[in-house]
Amino acid sequence: MLSLKNVSRTFNGGLAGFQNISLQSKKGEVIGLLGTSGCGKSTLLRVISGLDPDYSGAVEIDQEKIKAVHEKVGIIFQEPRLMPWLNVIDNIGFGVKQKTDKLSEAKAYIDLVGLAGSEKLYPKDLSGGMAQRVSIARALITNPEVLLLDEPFSALDAFTKMQLQDLLLNIWNQYRSSIFLVTHDIDEALYLCDRIFILRGQPGEVYKELTVDVQKPRTRGDEELAKMKGQILELLDLSKSEKGNQNEHNKVASK
Numbered sequence: 001m002l003s004l005k006n007v008s009r010t011f012n013g014g015l016a017g018f019q020n021i022s023l024q025s026k027k028g029e030v031i032g033l034l035g036t037s038g039c040g041k042s043t044l045l046r047v048i049s050g051l052d053p054d055y056s057g058a059v060e061i062d063q064e065k066i067k068a069v070h071e072k073v074g075i076i077f078q079e080p081r082l083m084p085w086l087n088v089i090d091n092i093g094f095g096v097k098q099k100t101d102k103l104s105e106a107k108a109y110i111d112l113v114g115l116a117g118s119e120k121l122y123p124k125d126l127s128g129g130m131a132q133r134v135s136i137a138r139a140l141i142t143n144p145e146v147l148l149l150d151e152p153f154s155a156l157d158a159f160t161k162m163q164l165q166d167l168l169l170n171i172w173n174q175y176r177s178s179i180f181l182v183t184h185d186i187d188e189a190l191y192l193c194d195r196i197f198i199l200r201g202q203p204g205e206v207y208k209e210l211t212v213d214v215q216k217p218r219t220r221g222d223e224e225l226a227k228m229k230g231q232i233l234e235l236l237d238l239s240k241s242e243k244g245n246q247n248e249h250n251k252v253a254s255k
């Protein structure tokens with residue numbers, strides 16, 4: 001459903017951004033993007049979302065080329081980006097075009113993300129985890145076929161992070177949209193993703209594609225996942241592989 005063919009978006013005379021990325025997602029697949037800092041992961045999500053149309057190559061959803069923000073794509077950022085003057089229910093319903101449906105639809109999503117009872121609260125009264133639940137509901141209410149997440153849980157404490165990872169899995173079970181997850185957290189990628197693309201370099205390129213062949217829901221600390229974590233750490237360790245010398249200054253925050 002989502003297809004990228006030789007997609008590049010570079011800046012500064014070709015030194016930053018990413019290049020030559022080709023991949024295809026299947027319906028309901030969770031794809032992880034892991035990579036060294038500055039290798040273009042956020043730029044790639046911006047291109048897929050239509051927020052940055054100045055790319056080369058082809059990005060298509062259901063064979064339709066992405067040239068601007070697309071209704072089939074939802075995006076969730078690291079920070080919730082809520083509108084401070086709107087309460088929870090109005091933040092969630094903001095993107096719903098039909099005025100009459102706004103409240104009832106927003107209510108259903110409030111229940112889905114576990115915020116029943118908090119409808120009238122304003123962003124300033126929400127914890128980080130609650131605010132991120134609102135942004136998840138706001139992204140889902142338009143029923144996206146592709147959901148993009150840019151380090152969505154990295155600002156949260158470890159316990160809240162695990163709760164929201166499980167919430168995402170529950171939602172994925174119900175909706176089966178394709179999910180693209182940018183993360184620095186290898187455990188998170190291994191817990192949630194079906195395939196993981198390792199990006200390296202500046203501009204970033206796909207260095208390796210891994211399939212996580214462990215049935216969901218997975219057990220945190222699963223032996224197979226632990227083995228894969230070791231493999232990923234090796235792949236991201238620039239000093240231990242052939243491309244290492246080019247990018248010594250890159251760093252990976254593995255948590």
Ligand SMILES: Nc1ncnc2c1ncn2[C@@H]1O[C@H](COP(=O)(O)OP(=O)(O)OP(=O)(O)O)[C@@H](O)[C@H]1O
Nearest residue numbers: 011012016017035036037038039040041042043044
């Ligand atoms: N609008 C822009 N103009 C110029 N350079 C840019 C622009 N957007 C991104 N870049 C550069 O492209 C590179 C990739 O940035 P990007 O934020 O996509 O990386 P990232 O992999 O998401 O990084 P991190 O993991 O640290 O968040 C960086 O060197 C960045 O400075």
